[in-house]
Amino acid sequence: MNKRIPVIAANWKMYKTKDEALEFIFAVNGNVPERSQVESIICAPAILLNLLVKREGEHLRIGAQNMHYADEGAFTGENSPAQVKTAGADYILIGHSERRSYFGETDKDVNLKMQAAFKYDLTPILCVGEQLADRESHQTKHVLDAQLEKAFDKIDASKAVKTIIAYEPVWAIGTGKTATPEMANDTIKEVRAKVADLYGSEIAQSVRILYGGSVKPNNIHELLKESDIDGALIGGAALESNNFLVFTDAASKK
Numbered sequence: 001m002n003k004r005i006p007v008i009a010a011n012w013k014m015y016k017t018k019d020e021a022l023e024f025i026f027a028v029n030g031n032v033p034e035r036s037q038v039e040s041i042i043c044a045p046a047i048l049l050n051l052l053v054k055r056e057g058e059h060l061r062i063g064a065q066n067m068h069y070a071d072e073g074a075f076t077g078e079n080s081p082a083q084v085k086t087a088g089a090d091y092i093l094i095g096h097s098e099r100r101s102y103f104g105e106t107d108k109d110v111n112l113k114m115q116a117a118f119k120y121d122l123t124p125i126l127c128v129g130e131q132l133a134d135r136e137s138h139q140t141k142h143v144l145d146a147q148l149e150k151a152f153d154k155i156d157a158s159k160a161v162k163t164i165i166a167y168e169p170v171w172a173i174g175t176g177k178t179a180t181p182e183m184a185n186d187t188i189k190e191v192r193a194k195v196a197d198l199y200g201s202e203i204a205q206s207v208r209i210l211y212g213g214s215v216k217p218n219n220i221h222e223l224l225k226e227s228d229i230d231g232a233l234i235g236g237a238a239l240e241s242n243n244f245l246v247f248t249d250a251a252s253k254k
């Protein structure tokens with residue numbers, strides 16, 4: 001089995017003006033580890049993509065947070081996969097819980113976006129996660145299995161292996177409540193087992209699976225010590241350039 005290269009992905013959500021984005025990128029560019037050690041990614045608002053891509057440097061990469069699945073069309077306010085790709089993004093967040101809950105994104109939409117991502121050579125960062133009520137009623141595995149099955153429908157193994165999966169328990173996003181490293185690792189093992197179910201164990205062992213939900217500079221090290229946590233998808237704490245470098249440095253030591 002090849003070593004899984006760790007991934008640190010910042011999700012800026014709807015934060016940062018143009019000047020703030022530039023300040024961040026100048027601070028981190030040149031300071032992130034080599035890409036052979038860590039994939040360092042900023043998932044930025046669509047309107048900032050091109051600005052950041054032009055300054056991404058050798059080891060930093062830019063991703064988008066959302067796109068439509070259609071090639072083109074009358075969808076006011078949306079961005080097409082080709083627009084995201086030609087803006088220079090390499091990654092696309094798909095199925096973030098905020099898209100699912102605030103914008104009504106369904107598992108079917110998630111699957112169509114997965115297919116579109118591969119069609120346009122964008123690496124999907126597929127987000128899955130359970131609600132607090134699911135965990136309390138011991139439905140976590142059931143919920144995650146269903147999200148994964150639907151997301152990977154019609155995606156063949158050669159593509160599935162390139163997907164980065166982010167496990168984000170919804171109750172831990174922006175709440176300050178982190179899953180314990182053991183809990184996150186156990187659940188990520190279940191996610192990996194589901195990928196093995198769908199595509200076999202070799203692919204499951206190659207797929208990178210991240211943890212997301214209140215990751216901070218003071219818990220990243222513990223999380224990354226776990227066997228199956230291959231990195232993190234980070235919101236709030238990754239808005240600070242210093243923190244982002246703490247995260248990428250921690251991942252380089254995994």
Ligand SMILES: O=C[C@H](O)COP(=O)(O)O
Pocket residue numbers: 011096168172173174175176212213214215233234235236237
């Ligand atoms: O995409 C990132 C997640 O929603 C986690 O956000 P957070 O680190 O602010 O909890």
